[in-house]
Amino acid sequence: MTAQLIDGNALSKQLRAEVATRAAALTARGVKPGLAVVLVGENPASQVYVRNKVKACEDAGMHSVLEKYADTMTEAELLARVDALNNDPSIHGILVQLPLPKGIDAHKVIEAIAPEKDVDGFHVASAGALMVGQEGFKPCTPYGCMKMLEFIGVDPKGKHAVVIGRSNIVGKPMAMLLLQANATVTVCHSATPDLAHFTRQADIVVAAVGKRNVLTADMVKPGAVVLDVGMNRTEEGKLCGDVDFDGVKEVASWITPVPGGVGPMTITMLLVNTIESAERAAAAR
Numbered sequence: 001m002t003a004q005l006i007d008g009n010a011l012s013k014q015l016r017a018e019v020a021t022r023a024a025a026l027t028a029r030g031v032k033p034g035l036a037v038v039l040v041g042e043n044p045a046s047q048v049y050v051r052n053k054v055k056a057c058e059d060a061g062m063h064s065v066l067e068k069y070a071d072t073m074t075e076a077e078l079l080a081r082v083d084a085l086n087n088d089p090s091i092h093g094i095l096v097q098l099p100l101p102k103g104i105d106a107h108k109v110i111e112a113i114a115p116e117k118d119v120d121g122f123h124v125a126s127a128g129a130l131m132v133g134q135e136g137f138k139p140c141t142p143y144g145c146m147k148m149l150e151f152i153g154v155d156p157k158g159k160h161a162v163v164i165g166r167s168n169i170v171g172k173p174m175a176m177l178l179l180q181a182n183a184t185v186t187v188c189h190s191a192t193p194d195l196a197h198f199t200r201q202a203d204i205v206v207a208a209v210g211k212r213n214v215l216t217a218d219m220v221k222p223g224a225v226v227l228d229v230g231m232n233r234t235e236e237g238k239l240c241g242d243v244d245f246d247g248v249k250e251v252a253s254w255i256t257p258v259p260g261g262v263g264p265m266t267i268t269m270l271l272v273n274t275i276e277s278a279e280r281a282a283a284a285r
């Protein structure tokens with residue numbers, strides 16, 4: 001079997017066009033959706049991501065502000081900027097790009113973002129809402145993975161999903177979203193003995209560890225759907241995921257490539273959350 005590719009760029013194009021239509025409708029009503037992107041420090045990957053986020057926003061007809069600060073910025077200064085953005089009515093979504101430089105407590109900064117503008121879905125209020133099934137912003141990467149499953153017509157209900165990784169921004173919310181969609185969910189992590197024992201039982205595997213070749217062909221049940229959230233580099237500097245793509249694609253039914261899979265969907269779901277936030281703000285006027 002050779003797996004079919006889940007094309008994150010193609011799905012993103014479709015979803016971003018829908019966002020653009022909603023943005024135009026809102027703008028016509030006098031509310032231009034606005035996103036503020038805050039970057040502290042010089043992390044080269046983060047520089048690319050924030051640039052892509054701002055461009056995606058502009059392409060969708062939304063207003064965006066990119067605030068870039070040197071890594072000498074203090075936590076107090078960053079908290080003051082977040083506070084100003086919380087109080088700026090032209091801004092409907094705020095994101096602080098992670099990771100933050102040493103010396104700045106990311107939890108503290110995320111908690112300072114007003115939950116109604118937390119379009120990254122990282123605030124404890126958003127995480128709590130997800131946990132209990134209430135309305136709130138879903139973190140963009142796992143939200144994008146769920147959209148990809150929907151796109152290929154795979155309903156998680158009754159399926160066994162294995163999530164590899166337990167980060168607050170991907171692994172944990174991914175598990176909650178799959179659970180909400182009625183999958184039976186197993187979360188594996190660095191202290192899981194015999195990872196393959198679990199992944200071989202999975203109908204859906206989400207790899208979100210940040211380490212190459214965590215999932216190889218012998219660890220995958222024939223016909224499984226494999227979503228690769230990893231973003232790593234080979235020794236030659238080539239971008240790759242957590243999954244041994246060439247091997248696993250011969251066993252899986254569907255697989256996401258890296259690049260061009262989950263990555264673009266992260267940015268797309270940010271736009272979806274931002275337009276949602278702007279629509280809520282407009283409805284509350």
Ligand SMILES: Nc1nc2c(c(=O)[nH]1)N[C@@H](CN(C=O)c1ccc(C(=O)N[C@@H](CCC(=O)O)C(=O)O)cc1)CN2
Binds near residue numbers: 141258261262263266
């Ligand atoms: N505040 C946030 N920080 C971080 C998040 C996040 O959702 N919010 N997620 C990651 C990084 N990330 C978004 O910020 C992100 C990662 C990768 C991509 C992407 O499009 N990748 C491309 C390849 C890009 C390249 O060439 O380097 C792909 O996979 O095709 C988008 C967003 C950590 N921080």
